[in-house]
Amino acid sequence: MSVSTRPRRKSRTPLLTAMLVLGAFAGVQVATRDQHPAASAGTGRLRPLIVSNPQLGRSTDAGQMSLMDALVEARQDPHDNVIRFDPTVFGSSEVSILLAEPLVINDESGGHDRIDGSLPGGSVTLDGSDCPDAGIMVSGRAQFTLMNLGIRGGRMRGALVTASARLNLENVVVRECSGPGLAVFGEARIHIEGGSIAETRSHGIEVRDRATASLEGVKLSNNGQSDLAGFNEASISATGCQMSSAADWNVVLSHDAQASLARCTLSRARFANADASGKARLRMIDSTVDDGLRTGIFATGQAVVDLTSTRLRRHGSRCIELQDEAAATIDASAMEFGGEYGVVLFGKASVHATQIRVAENGSHGICLRQQASGWFDRCTFTGNRNSGIACPDAHEGGPVRASRCTFSGNGMRPICRGPLHISPLVPTPIRIDGPQVTCMTEPNASVELYVDRAGEASRYLKTVTADGMGRFTVDCRDVPAGQVITAAATSAESTSEFNVVAATESGPILSALLGNTGPLSDEGGETQPESLIRRWQADTRLVFNIVNPPNSAVERYVRFLVDRINDWTGVSLQSELSIGQMRRSPGKAVVLPIRYVAADSPNLVGRGGATFMKWDAGGSFMSPMEVVLAVGQDPRQTCPRVLAHEIGHTLGLCHARVGLLSRMQGITPPPKDSSYVNDFSPMMTYYDVLALQILHDRRNAGRLTLGRLVEKGAIPENIAGVSATGTVSRSLFGPATRPAPPVTPASRP
Structure with missing residues (x-):
């Protein structure tokens, strides 16, 4: 899958109360870290450098320090430094610094330096709108941290991290960038805690090659293509993040990229809240995926989706859609209130589900088409408009097995197969002798028996095994008053439709x-x-x-x-x-x-x-x-x-x-x-x-x-x-x- 990051510009209203032009600071190379690892690790303290001169070049007053002075001094010091802004000079509210050239940070010298943009009543924003690529560029083996400030603009992206560089963002607001807000390439790493990324023209964060990105408690919203995008062999992890209202996807992965999300919320994306293609891998734990205009999770190619304790709900069409050879493992999760399907599979896609809840979807709870396959263990299907599970006959499609699953309140039969409907052979009564009912199904099939009043398989009873001729016997004396026994048979990894095989006598029927x-x-x-x-x-x-x-x-x-x-x-x-x-x-x-x-x-x-x-x-x-x-x-x-x-x-x-x-x-x-x-x-x-x-x-x-x-x-x-x-x-x-x-x-x- 190819996802464009072509920059797009838009007009915007100035955010801040003051504007300082860093013309004299253009292109300053700020070096840090790895040439002096012992010195960097030696003190464990941060030396403050206070910017007290609003002039952007080198200060001529020995008692004052400009931002350029602070950066040059930090570059020459092997220890870790933190650059702060004097509120008596820069004010106590919001200040925007327009960068005529990018802030470039490489690995020539220095420690792990930081810029802390906090002010008593606001923060500093670094505005790269006039920079031909990114406003902030971190490369080589540099390690740098931005804290309590804003990043805006950049004609290609807001910040670019490449090679083996490390960039940390703490409570940073990234917004209104003409391409991605943050781009991480090569083997670079970015770690983000708090803050937000919003209103970029393409991806909130774009991670490529073998780069990695980790996020904690970040809010991403209203980005032009996606909130998180991973390509090639990129790796993304997010914990406690909120992603909403992306133009196409909250999360998009392709090639061999992988993402692991824990306690995250994905919502209101236009096409899919999460999208994986190629051989990408998406893992979600204790998360919520809801209110997608079309699809919750969409996977194609040989993508792998792993969901644990995750809830998908209120999607316009499908909570999950798998195509080609995509595979999903779903445990202790829920797919609810889909406009059409809880889960739908095409091609040779597959799903393994354990103890999931599929409820109140607008068509079948789970629909498998073509050669798609599915294994369902102890799952619950409730209130779906059509069947709980719909799939082709065993000889027409891939294996579909359901074991100890329960069905209640669905609009149609629990499992629907077609076009034959009796492949595998549905358990069928062939002779009733008093309370004993002899039934027929596939030879040596495993037959699960359920009890309820309507024949919808709402309560599991027990499992019996058919003999070599496909015969098994049930006893009507095992049926509670006013209820029936419903049976489904599993043979060669495929489960049949259900049929009523025993009951208490009912005169009205x-x-x-x-x-x-x-x-x-x-x-x-x-x-x-x-x-x-x-x-x-x-x-x-x-x-x-x-x-x-x-x-x-x-x-x-x-x-x-x-x-x-x-x-x-x-x-x-x-x-x-x-x-x-x-x-x-x-x-x-x-x-x-x-x-x-x-x-x-x-x-x-x-x-x-x-x-x-x-x-x-x-x-x-x-x-x-x-x-x-x-x-x-x-x-x-x-x-x-x-x-x-x-x-x-x-x-x-x-x-x-x-x-x-x-x-x-x-x-x-x-x-x-x-x-x-x-x-x-x-x-x-x-x-x-x-x-x-x-x-x-x-x-x-x-x-x-x-x-x-x-x-x-x-x-x-x-x-x-x-x-x-x-x-x-x-x-x-x-x-x-x-x-x-x-x-x-x-x-x-």
Whole structure:
């Protein structure tokens, strides 16, 4: 990355009350330090030199000392000297000294000298506005300190430190420089305590080559490009500093530069509060990054970002954005109130996060695109408008693993993968035998179980391991009353979406799924026991014919789904799959065509999918039955999960307004007082499978109503009530029509 430091001039109002022109002092060489190290270290005392003559050349009065006299005397003395200004001569308020030529300090002789510009009611400012480069130039092996004074102007920069020089600033105000306020090159070092750097035309401090800069308690603001800029192999450290309102960045690093910030605040930069590219390294501890107009931290190339106990909040777009092969390690930190994402990654970027909080962001909490990878351990995702974590399917993107993370109050499902949504294979109930639920996932996967009421994975329960066939068992007796168990599986360093695999029985949910009645049905209201149950007659052979699958994800998804139907319905219903136009008669089988059509097709009646069916007076389905589904704007991104929803209808399931507790959540959102998440699960849930088993149980023969199922004991008697209420449903969209938010990488100014 190339960042210009081209000088820019602007008019300004004189700051000080008096103006002394140092024409006679132009170009004085003030030598210090290393030729006499023993003498410099010998006394440990500072010898004061008091400037009492406002004339800038050599004084002719033996009883007075001009600034030039003091500097020449300090150069000739191997001891350490401090130059001060007599307030009876220079006044007690602000004084500006206009330098016609730069103050040049090299290493010919002298000790560690200082200029202390303090006055009883103000300070001295060294104004380099007429200097062709910098007003103050420190070079060689010099060591010099400026205290309690101001630096202003300089046609290229305010102060320049080069070679192996050392410059210390204590309570110095740097402002209104035509380029950087301070430039540090070569192997020079600058140390700054207190003071401020503001209103420079480019960088507040520019550090290049192998130079280093350390800051303590400095305020940097309103600089033209950045507050701190590091290039090449520069090294910057800052403690307790405040940086705000830079035109582009508070901190910008490139090449192999590195910066370490502790207890700092970065805010209100136009593009990014911190920006790292190349192989730069940024470390922040106990710091705050907030109110960026676009991005909190932006990293590209092979940059490395390390955050500990740092809070990023209220950024216009993304709290953190990583591109290319940039990597972030984040520990005990927070990304909150981002206009879009807490963290977004592109390319082959990666993030390792431990015990972070990602909350109240305007889209997904963390979004990984392309081949980006992420590892999340004991993290919390709360109140994000969409999902906690969004990423491609395992075979489409990089590894994304979440372990013992909790999710609550997010607008969508905890983890969202796509376009297949079941890679890795989401834990799916395949058989329910009393309290025992047998589930299926990836072979030998690690399966984490969570409990809560809404299926959003808000409280970690325990971890189990699937066997070599991908099977594991959960016990509904482990589920607290009114709650569910949600599971996610991790295989080959990738974690699946979550699915509800066990629950306590709930009459209202089964009433909606089986009878399309009750408070959780689309229509709401009282449960009607006489509601007719609709299903296929026993021993029906169904052929699901996907006429024109829009992508391979749909094919993979439907193959898994149709294979599971035989598990869910037992021997009562036989299901097969056919893809493409059928070339031969299916015999006595019922062919159920599934067609993908344009999203604006009138056959969709404004939905993402629709099932056309009819049934006789006894509730038995009759041919023909047909499913139509919308093709996505990009057919490759067509969501296959809507297909599972419509196949649920073809098997006799109705809508249930319970969000993640069922794949049959429709457009009508859950009740506002239910706390259910207005989204749908990636595959059939415990409630869906239980309803399918009830529908196709041979013991439930003949014409069936909801009341008849209660009499048979197939569903509980409490079919009318709704479980205890919770917080208001957060989502603003119906799941079937919810658009996928666009995610595009940012470009630097």
